Amino acid sequence: MxxxxxxxxxxxxxxxxxxxxxxxxxxxxxxxxxxxxxxxxxxLPWIKEDICHFCGAENKYCSCKKRHGHFYEKIISPLYYVDNVRDCVHNLKFNDERRNAEVFAKLMDRIRLTEYADVEFDFIAYIPMLKKQRRKRGYNQGELIAKKLSEISGIAFGKDLLVKLYETKTQHRCVHGFERFGNVLGAYDVNQDYDVRGKTILLVDDVKTTGATLNECAKMLLLNDAAAVYCLTATLTSREYIKKKEKEETA
Ligand SMILES: [Zn+2]
Ligand SMILES: [Zn+2]
Structure with missing residues (x-):
């Protein structure tokens, strides 16, 4: 020591x-x-084993049925976005509880080491905000998580590796999944200070909902000749998980 x-x-x-x-x-x-x-x-609502890598939920809660094509290879997350976990993300985002980023990063690294054990990553990237949004909040929660994850895992931190080009409607205001995909189309790009050709990127965020933003960023990385993109989010929304838990509770 x-x-x-x-x-x-x-x-x-x-x-x-x-x-x-x-x-x-x-x-x-x-x-x-x-x-x-x-x-x-x-x-806690851990996502433990037998994971559907298309949507990130456990197979018993998978609702994607592996239907949607997406640009990233796989997605994983340690926790479902419910109850205390959701509050924790909320506090990180809006109440300046930045320590939560470190704890999430530790939990994310734990699942990375089991689910992505055989993948060698060159960079950790995160979903960027517009500069003016970032200034207003004082920080980008995804960036905080990514930075901590980089410190813990030893994978290089891709600060500003992705950039946001223009304002999009807040994703949760889009009612339909397809609307979310349209909403983010062309809104992100790869920072040309980085050479991502042939690189394997670990793309990080706080919550995965439809995966539209992650998918758009993965697409831009591949268009810039990245070899592969894998996603790792702190939490994951799953309607199936919530539905089945509610059923169990009322049974
Ligand atoms: Zn506790
Ligand atoms: Zn699935």
Whole structure:
């Protein structure tokens, strides 16, 4: 263990005496170096095994039936976007709770190491915002997650690798899936300071809904001769998951 790491640990420990470390999902006090309480570790809506790589949900909750063609190779995510998990993303996005980015990045790296074990990545990219949007919020949550993931995984951080060209309607305001795909068409490009030819890119975001934005960015990377694009998002929406859970609860 390096000296720097020891000092950092001591510093964090002392800090925790004044500001106790809390589980980001339920707020319970946990040990100073932990991220999640043991209860959440057990009960959170994890996406664990037997994953449909077309939509990212477990096969039992897959609704895509592998129908849609998309430009990325695969998509994975550690958690479904429900309950506490959804609140956590929301707090990261709108309430400046930036620590959540680090915890999500750790969970994302965990699933990357199992699901993408045999893929060598050259860059981590993220979904960009318009400069004026970013200025308004002060940060881009996807970028925060991507940066942390780069630190944890050792994969090069592609800062500003993708750029947003013009304003799009907020995706959740688009009612239909196809509308979402049309809404983002041509809205992104690859930063020409980067040479992505032959490169394998890990594309990161906070939530995957229809995957329209991820798909558009993957398309632009491939048009710039990237070898392959794999997606990894902190969370994933799944109507099937919600439907089946509701059924279980009322049964
Ligand atoms: Zn918890
Ligand atoms: Zn599927």
């Amino acid at each position: 390096s000296k720097k790491k020891i000092f950092k640990d001591i510093y964090e420990y002392v800090l925790s005496l004044f500001f106790p470390n809390r589980c980001i999902f339920c707020g319970q006090i946990i040990d100073p170096f932990g991220d999640i309480c043991s209860e959440c570790e057990e009960k």
